[in-house]
Amino acid sequence: MYETLAMYIDGQWSQGSTGEGEDVVNPATEAVLGRLPHASPADLDQALAAARKGFEIWRKTSAYERGRIIEKAADIMRSRADAIATVLTMEQGKPIAEAKLEVMTAADICEWYAEEGRRAYGRIIPGRVPGQRQMVIREPVGAVAAFTPWNFPAVTPMRKMAGALAAGCSIIIKASEETPGTSIAMVKCFLEAGVPAGVLNLVFGVPDKVSRHLIASPTIRKISFTGSIPVGKHLAKLAAEGMKKATMELGGHSPVVVFDDVDAIKVAEVAAAGKYRNAGQVCISPTRFYVQEGVYDKFVGRFTEVAKGLKVGNGLDADTKMGPLANKRRVDAIDGFVADAKKRGAKVAAGGERIGNQGYFYAPTVLTSVSEEARIMNEEPFGPAAPILPFKTFDEVVQRANRLEFGLAAYAFTKSATMAAAVSDALESGMVGVNHLGISLPETPFGGVKESGYGHEGGIEGLDAYLVSKFVTQIGA
Ligand code: NAD
Numbered sequence: 001m002y003e004t005l006a007m008y009i010d011g012q013w014s015q016g017s018t019g020e021g022e023d024v025v026n027p028a029t030e031a032v033l034g035r036l037p038h039a040s041p042a043d044l045d046q047a048l049a050a051a052r053k054g055f056e057i058w059r060k061t062s063a064y065e066r067g068r069i070i071e072k073a074a075d076i077m078r079s080r081a082d083a084i085a086t087v088l089t090m091e092q093g094k095p096i097a098e099a100k101l102e103v104m105t106a107a108d109i110c111e112w113y114a115e116e117g118r119r120a121y122g123r124i125i126p127g128r129v130p131g132q133r134q135m136v137i138r139e140p141v142g143a144v145a146a147f148t149p150w151n152f153p154a155v156t157p158m159r160k161m162a163g164a165l166a167a168g169c170s171i172i173i174k175a176s177e178e179t180p181g182t183s184i185a186m187v188k189c190f191l192e193a194g195v196p197a198g199v200l201n202l203v204f205g206v207p208d209k210v211s212r213h214l215i216a217s218p219t220i221r222k223i224s225f226t227g228s229i230p231v232g233k234h235l236a237k238l239a240a241e242g243m244k245k246a247t248m249e250l251g252g253h254s255p256v257v258v259f260d261d262v263d264a265i266k267v268a269e270v271a272a273a274g275k276y277r278n279a280g281q282v283c284i285s286p287t288r289f290y291v292q293e294g295v296y297d298k299f300v301g302r303f304t305e306v307a308k309g310l311k312v313g314n315g316l317d318a319d320t321k322m323g324p325l326a327n328k329r330r331v332d333a334i335d336g337f338v339a340d341a342k343k344r345g346a347k348v349a350a351g352g353e354r355i356g357n358q359g360y361f362y363a364p365t366v367l368t369s370v371s372e373e374a375r376i377m378n379e380e381p382f383g384p385a386a387p388i389l390p391f392k393t394f395d396e397v398v399q400r401a402n403r404l405e406f407g408l409a410a411y412a413f414t415k416s417a418t419m420a421a422a423v424s425d426a427l428e429s430g431m432v433g434v435n436h437l438g439i440s441l442p443e444t445p446f447g448g449v450k451e452s453g454y455g456h457e458g459g460i461e462g463l464d465a466y467l468v469s470k471f472v473t474q475i476g477a
Helices: 041-059 063-079 081-092 096-119 155-167 180-193 207-216 229-241 264-280 293-309 328-343 394-401 417-426 459-464
Strands: 007-009 012-014 021-025 032-037 123-126 132-140 143-147 171-174 200-203 220-226 245-249 254-258 286-292 347-350 365-368 385-391 409-413 431-434 467-475
Touching (some): 007 041, 041 132, 041 143, 041 171, 041 200, 041 207, 063 081, 063 155, 063 180, 081 096, 081 180, 096 459, 143 155, 143 207, 155 171, 155 180, 155 220, 155 459, 171 207, 180 200, 207 220, 207 229, 220 229, 229 245, 254 394, 264 286, 264 293, 264 385, 293 347, 293 385, 328 365, 328 385, 394 417, 409 417, 417 431
Parallel strands (some): 143 171, 143 220, 220 245, 254 409, 365 385, 409 431
Antiparallel strands (some): 007 012, 007 200, 021 032, 123 132, 132 467
């Protein structure tokens, strides 16, 4: 059921040249799923040479033909959704229904880029003399190095693979070593659809060694990273040394502002479902809940009931609503956040502890009376813990929501159109969801402000990230 683990370099599956590697573990059972090979410097050089060759082939392939191949990959992926979702759940832990939805979303992203690649329009600027043509032509930036984390093993690599390929770039992607099977399954879809050798390469290894090696190479002209802010800053510095274009999708700490004109029960249900999706390991996860005093108790009551009622278990079991955390680091981190909040006076309304001693399970957690000084209010928790705090006024909550250096996503719930406009204007965030949490679609721009990064994926901005402009001015001979 699980994938055979390998890298894909220059059209060949590879076990690497040194025999080095690491075990991939199922977070629900802690069983070893397979041994993942690591790339040596020589393997990475081979991938760079392949990406150079691949770029020359792919940039000359028409946008129409590229789109046709990428669209076919989306179709193949949909036809294998159940099998790929099983691999995803085995290595990452999320419930199988969430995994299937993620795979289908990745196929949608693939299809959207296939279409959008045909619309990489330039423009004509009126000349200053008769017969003069001034053209802006959009060209692929070159070979791309992309680095993706473990929380969305299908959607995040797909955004980078399909975006780069649709623009006419070649790509070397280092997907997460903790969730490699899903990216391997997706690469197979592209190959079977007809992507030529060298255009798409998949490697694994020690993250810092791989990224330093690839980013330093003159072959690479664009970096795309999704992950934590400290790693993003480190990679942005490496990219700057070679003046390379970069997209940085980094962490978030999304405030959720609930005004007291709403149906608090309904909003609590929506908010709790959003919080515990993927066990809270989502960069746009609703994270700090600010609820206006008039509906605070009602909201906390219902949110806590939902948290306590969630069935936690192996994601492959059909009745599981929340799976394990993806790795032991997250269990330890959430334990640390909860202990720190309690030390500063927080009350645990639900959860607050690990479940069992096999697999990385943590109970859906609700914290009240949380100090704004607590670590969970200041650092990205990335797990199933929800601090819920009361607020009194609009100005006060906006100040508290904008207090941090994060600026990825923010949410607000209100029945008032005036309040909705005022709060979405006031929140310092790359994305704002008003009265719902669905802010990530293939056709809409996904990205942050402040320390949450720069650049976008999705939307016309997502294709733009892989293009450069060339100005050509011509006077008739
Ligand atoms: P981490 O910060 O070390 O790693 C985050 C991701 O970056 C991982 O996929 C890792 O393989 C990769 N990475 C690390 N160093 C790298 C390097 N030098 N070059 C290239 N890639 C590198 O730690 P972690 O324990 O995996 O995650 C911890 C935190 O990261 C979480 O608490 C969360 O804040 C953040 N995170 C964010 C996202 C997101 O979607 N934005 C995803 C996963 C993790």
